[in-house]
Amino acid sequence: MSAAAFASLLAIWIPTIIAPGPDTVQILRLSMKSRRAGVLCALGISTAIAIWIAASLLGLSALVNAYPAVLRVLQIVGGCYLVYMGVQSIRSGLRQRGSVVTHAPGVDVSAGQAFRIGLWTNLSNPKAVLFFGAIFAQFIRPGMGAGWAFAIFATLVALAIVVFTAMALGVNAASRFLGRAAPYIDIVAGVVFLCVAVWMIYEGVTG
Numbered sequence: 090m091s092a093a094a095f096a097s098l099l100a101i102w103i104p105t106i107i108a109p110g111p112d113t114v115q116i117l118r119l120s121m122k123s124r125r126a127g128v129l130c131a132l133g134i135s136t137a138i139a140i141w142i143a144a145s146l147l148g149l150s151a152l153v154n155a156y157p158a159v160l161r162v163l164q165i166v167g168g169c170y171l172v173y174m175g176v177q178s179i180r181s182g183l184r185q186r187g188s189v190v191t192h193a194p195g196v197d198v199s200a201g202q203a204f205r206i207g208l209w210t211n212l213s214n215p216k217a218v219l220f221f222g223a224i225f226a227q228f229i230r231p232g233m234g235a236g237w238a239f240a241i242f243a244t245l246v247a248l249a250i251v252v253f254t255a256m257a258l259g260v261n262a263a264s265r266f267l268g269r270a271a272p273y274i275d276i277v278a279g280v281v282f283l284c285v286a287v288w289m290i291y292e293g294v295t296g
Contacts, residue, residue: 095240102245105220106138111171111285113280115210116253118178119203121262121274126203127257133207135249141221141248142155142245145229146238149221160218161218161293167213168289174210175282182275217291 094236106112112134141149151158198206211217228241 096229098207098225099244100246102226103248105136105216105253106249108216111174111210111214111282112207112216112217113256114176115206116257118259118278119198119206121264122198122258124258124261125137125200127261128200128212128254129203130201130207131253131257132250133204133209134211134253135207135246136204137208137211137214138217138244139246141217142225143241145221145225146242147213163218164215164222164289164293167215167218168286170209170213171282171286171289174213175279175286177283179281180207182272182277182279183216184272201228201288215285218289254271 116127116130116134119130
C-alpha cells in the first residue's frame with residue numbers, strides 16, 4: 090500500500106464513523122443515562138470495529154467479493170439484531186415516560202451491558218457490514234506486508250476510540266439540559282433501529 094492509498098482510506102474512514110447511524114444513536118441514548126455507560130458503549134463499538142478490521146485483513150473482504158451471498162447473510166443477521174435493539178429501546182423509552190428526569194433517566198445499565206450493547210450494535214451495523222464487506226476491500230492487497238496491515242489496524246481503531254469516546258463525553262455533558270427528552274430519544278432511537286433493520290433484511294433477502 091502506498092502513502093497516498095493510506096491517506097485515501099483515512100479520508101473515507103473519518104466521515105464514515107462520524108456519519109449518523111446505529112452506532113451514534115446508541116451512544117446518544119446510553120450517554121444520556123451516564124458517562125460510564127456512554128464511554129463503555131463507545132469502547133464496545135471500537136472493539137467491534139477492531140474485529141471487523143482484523144477479519145477484513147484476514148480475508149473477509151475478499152470472501153464477500155467472491156461470494157456476495159455472504160454479505161446478504163450478514164445483512165439479514167444484522168437486521169434481526171437491530172429489530173431486537175429497536176424493540177428494547179422503545180420499551181425503555183415507554184417505561185421512562187411519566188417519570189421526572191433531571192440527569193440520568195431510569196435505571197443505568199451495567200458496565201458489561203453497555204459494552205456488549207456497543208459491541209453488538211456495531212457488529213450488526215449496516216455501515217460496518219457494507220464498508221468492510223465492499224469498500225475496505227479496495228484498499229487491501231495480498232502483498233502489502235505486515236507493516237501496512239498493522240498501521241491500518243492501529244490507526245483506524247485509534248480514530249474510532251477517540252471519535253466515539255469524545256462523542257459519548259460530549260453527549261453526557263449536555264444530558265443535564267436534555268434529561269427530560271431522554272425517554273423520547275430512546276423511542277426515536279428504537280424507531281430508527283427498526284427502520285434500518287427492515288431495510289437491511291429486505292436488501293439481504295432480495296439481494
